[in-house]
Amino acid sequence: MVPEDVVKAALRAAQMRGVPVAEVPLVAVAEEAGISRSTLLRRIGGSRAALDDAVRAAGVDPGGQLSVRERAIEATAGLLGHDGLKAVTLERVADGAQCSVHSLYAAFGGRDALLYAVYERYSPDVDVDIVLDAPQQELRETVRSIFRIVADAFQHEPRVLPAIIADALARPGDPAAQAVYHKAISRMVENVGRWITAEIAAGRLRDLPLLPLVQQMVGPVFSYFLLSPIYERFNQVSLPNPEDAIETFTEAFLRAAAIPPAEA
Known part of the structure; x- marks a missing residue:
């Protein structure tokens, strides 16, 4: 509800x-x-x-039928989350969106643009950008906020981000899967990288090679929330609640990469 x-x-x-x-x-x-x-x-x-x-x-008419674009984005997201990237054909999307394939071409120009529109709708990019562009806040809170956004993107339905990552890992030689993955991940990694570079220049993070530092920050969170549905099936594994996991990853990153105030 x-x-x-x-x-x-x-x-x-x-x-x-x-x-x-x-x-x-x-x-x-x-x-x-x-x-x-x-x-x-x-x-x-x-x-x-x-x-x-x-x-x-609530007694208010929200308006007419959603546009072809909106219906197609939701239909595609449902297919991605349930069956993966291979299931997303324009014919199946058109069926789910109750429109013609021609209408999809008119709205998006093709399958790749449709997939990117879906990712933009369900990705953490926009919210991560808002956090990074906000007036400077305490380092710990910025890291924690980014981790919460990423965790949300992995957990809420439809599970678009996990589907894209899983498909890219399963089909490393497939140009279509890799193109979607590249668009899906590159923007956030680039923006986080720029933020880390600024934090290094400000003396709040250690001056370490950028890509390993980005991976050290987002890699554990990506891995944990991507694989959590699998871990939950193991009777011998007891997972912490998401907020506790986020706090653990925040503390681990800051211990590894942050410069203590006494050293700054």
Whole structure:
């Protein structure tokens, strides 16, 4: 069930823009609700349609049918999360979005652009960028915030990010899988790299080679939340709750890479 405060935020955002709720971007709803986009997606169950249904249940018409673009993005995300990248054919997307393949070409230009649009919708990139572009905060809190965003991206349905990574690892020689993976990961790695470079220059992080430092920061979090669904099947393994895991990874990274105030 979509929380009432999210429904109210969507209504306020629509009123301020003078458009139906169905035409308000999710990032605008998240901003109005005072939460990150990834948190919004988790709270509405990963589906724009769920938000519109909740608005309708509150007695407000959210507007007409979602556009072909919106329907296609949701249909593709569902296929990715359930069956992986190989299942995403334009024919199956068109069937799920209740449109023609020609309409998909008109909206996206092709399968690659559609996949990238899906990743942009469900990726942690935008929220990570917001954290990194915000006024400087305490180093620990920045690292913790990034880890929370990444954890959300791995955990909420549909599980787009895990599907993309798993497909790239399973098919290292497939150009299509690698192209999507490259677009999916490169932007966040580049932005985190720029932030780390600035923190090194400011004397808050150790001056270590950049790529290993980026990997040391995001690698453990990616690995843990990517593989958690598998670990959960092992009776002898007891997983900490996500927040405790995030705190552990934050502490580990800072111990390895941060310069203590006395040394700065």
